[in-house]
Amino acid sequence: MADKDVAVEQQPRKALPFIQPGMEPYWEGALKGELLLQRCQACGQYRHPASEVCPKCLGSEQAWVAASGLGTVYSFVIVRQALDKAWASEVPYCVAVVALQEGPHLLTNVTGIDMEDISVGLPVQVFFERASENIALPKFTPV
Amino acid sequence: MSTGCAVVGIGESRIGKVPGATPEGLRLEAAVAAVRDIGGDKQRIDGVIARQPRRNPQPNYSATMAEKLGLEPAYINDISLSGSGPVAMLMNAVAAINAGLCTTVLCIAGDAGWASRGQPARGGLTEPGAELRSPYGADGAPVMYAMSARRHMHEYGTTSRQFGAVAVACRKHASLNPSAMLREPITIEDHQSSRWIVEPLRLLDCSQPSDGAGAFIVAAGERAKDFPSPPVSVLGMGSECRFGEATHAQDLTASAAKNASRRAFEMAGLTPADVDLAELYDCFTPVVITALEAYGFCKQGEGGAFVEDGRIELGGELPVNTHGGLLSQAHVGGMLHITEAVVQLRHEAGARQVQNAQVAAVSGQCGETGIHATLLFGR
Numbered sequence: 296m297a298d299k300d301v302a303v304e305q306q307p308r309k310a311l312p313f314i315q316p317g318m319e320p321y322w323e324g325a326l327k328g329e330l331l332l333q334r335c336q337a338c339g340q341y342r343h344p345a346s347e348v349c350p351k352c353l354g355s356e357q358a359w360v361a362a363s364g365l366g367t368v369y370s371f372v373i374v375r376q377a378l379d380k381a382w383a384s385e386v387p388y389c390v391a392v393v394a395l396q397e398g399p400h401l402l403t404n405v406t407g408i409d410m411e412d413i414s415v416g417l418p419v420q421v422f423f424e425r426a427s428e429n430i431a432l433p434k435f436t437p438v
Numbered sequence: 439m440s441t442g443c444a445v446v447g448i449g450e451s452r453i454g455k456v457p458g459a460t461p462e463g464l465r466l467e468a469a470v471a472a473v474r475d476i477g478g479d480k481q482r483i484d485g486v487i488a489r490q491p492r493r494n495p496q497p498n499y500s501a502t503m504a505e506k507l508g509l510e511p512a513y514i515n516d517i518s519l520s521g522s523g524p525v526a527m528l529m530n531a532v533a534a535i536n537a538g539l540c541t542t543v544l545c546i547a548g549d550a551g552w553a554s555r556g557q558p559a560r561g562g563l564t565e566p567g568a569e570l571r572s573p574y575g576a577d578g579a580p581v582m583y584a585m586s587a588r589r590h591m592h593e594y595g596t597t598s599r600q601f602g603a604v605a606v607a608c609r610k611h612a613s614l615n616p617s618a619m620l621r622e623p624i625t626i627e628d629h630q631s632s633r634w635i636v637e638p639l640r641l642l643d644c645s646q647p648s649d650g651a652g653a654f655i656v657a658a659g660e661r662a663k664d665f666p667s668p669p670v671s672v673l674g675m676g677s678e679c680r681f682g683e684a685t686h687a688q689d690l691t692a693s694a695a696k697n698a699s700r701r702a703f704e705m706a707g708l709t710p711a712d713v714d715l716a717e718l719y720d721c722f723t724p725v726v727i728t729a730l731e732a733y734g735f736c737k738q739g740e741g742g743a744f745v746e747d748g749r750i751e752l753g754g755e756l757p758v759n760t761h762g763g764l765l766s767q768a769h770v771g772g773m774l775h776i777t778e779a780v781v782q783l784r785h786e787a788g789a790r791q792v793q794n795a796q797v798a799a800v801s802g803q804c805g806e807t808g809i810h811a812t813l814l815f816g817r
Contacts, residue, residue: 344570345569372637
């Protein structure tokens with residue numbers, strides 16, 4: 296295939312989350328604009344992603360509860376060369392680990408801010424970006 | 439104190455860019471070289487451990503390797519850990535020997551990372567947690583290693599130039615290694631002007647897909663003297679698992695390397711001051727810095743300063759990755775960190791020989807820094 300043909304190829308689509316068994320409430324919550332976390336009914340520990348047992352006390356009773364949606368940037372990177380071709384037109388973009396107020400760390404994008412202004416410790420809040428009819432992605436932006 | 443076992447044979451395949459290479463072909467090439475290194479009598483081998491290939495992992499893979507080599511071993515085992523797999527294979531071999539399950543174990547790993555690039559995998563290991571990463575454009579090994587690196591920079595003031603010192607040292611050593619892929623020396627300025635991949639990682643902070651395989655043969659101490667090459671003793675071993683992937687990890691700078699290395703030093707009855715050279719897993723430059731801190735070669739947070747001024751280059755205080763490492767020799771998953779340590783302790787490393795080397799540390803690492811394994815070898 297000649298190079299010029301590659302250029303007109305349709306850009307691959309961004310991946311949608313594969314919904315793991317047990318994570319359905321998380322994605323249903325996101326679609327309604329709520330960030331839900333699993334919480335152990337025995338010891339109160341929050342966890343993300345979902346699991347059958349609490350990694351702290353091994354309790355198997357849990358509830359899905361609404362999180363505050365607030366947190367701080369624990370660490371972040373700026374993707375400047377798209378490793379995933381579907382993201383080629385987005386570079387540079389920020390992938391961050393946000394430390395949620397409830398404790399769990401969550402991988403996400405931080406948007407709505409110049410890349411140069413993002414820093415560790417930056418207070419952020421969740422918003423939901425519609426990715427398809429059935430999926431909304433929790434993302435974060437400065438408070 | 440020691441494990442009572444030694445590495446008695448090593449082998450390497452062709453390394454770097456090997457057009458048409460397959461994982462099986464490269465592994466068999468390395469295995470045959472290792473058998474030749476013990477004098478050619480394959481019947482002395484009664485154990486086989488193999489790391490599964492990344493792109494087409496199969497059950498009972500060590501049995502397939504044994505069959506292709508015409509062996510009928512008493513003990514086999516498959517290891518599926520990635521970058522800590524080679525060290526884990528050696529630990530497993532020592533454990534099997536000391537449990538009386540076998541006496542002489544061949545360990546094999548390697549992949550055709552360059553030759554198979556772009557080819558569809560027949561089936562492959564998927565990354566854990568990928569469903570929560572891909573939608574955020576976070577696929578690819580550099581992302582979470584860059585995430586840990588950023589956190590280290592934030593907590594300790596580590597700089598990109600200091601990452602560069604690791605790249606420069608590895609390249610300098612590769613320039614002395616005929617099998618290395620990347621042999622043209624580089625400077626800190628070359629590193630600083632290389633493009634960002636995932637900031638704070640630049641192109642020269644990253645290892646690249648390579649072809650190659652390595653093999654080594656472990657034997658019980660009393661038998662080790664009966665092989666033609668001088669045995670290299672396994673003095674200490676240790677490992678630690680803190681997490682399998684970094685995405686949700688609570689602490690990205692508390693490295694699993696700390697406890698892994700402490701256990702190895704305790705087993706060997708040695709301290710970091712006894713180590714003459716270190717072959718440290720280096721998929722990306724920052725993990726060398728964090729390993730140096732965790733092992734106690736310097737204090738936590740001072741790894742950035744430690745790697746400067748040629749301290750980790752040949753002739754420096756602690757030569758690191760004397761073969762060029764994953765960064766400049768080739769990414770063979772850490773197998774060649776083990777074979778290089780053995781070559782160094784046999785005093786057969788030629789132009790890149792660490793003078794009078796007596797003790798070498800080797801690290802394996804995966805799980806985006808969450809899984810670490812340490813070996814201490816002595817001659």
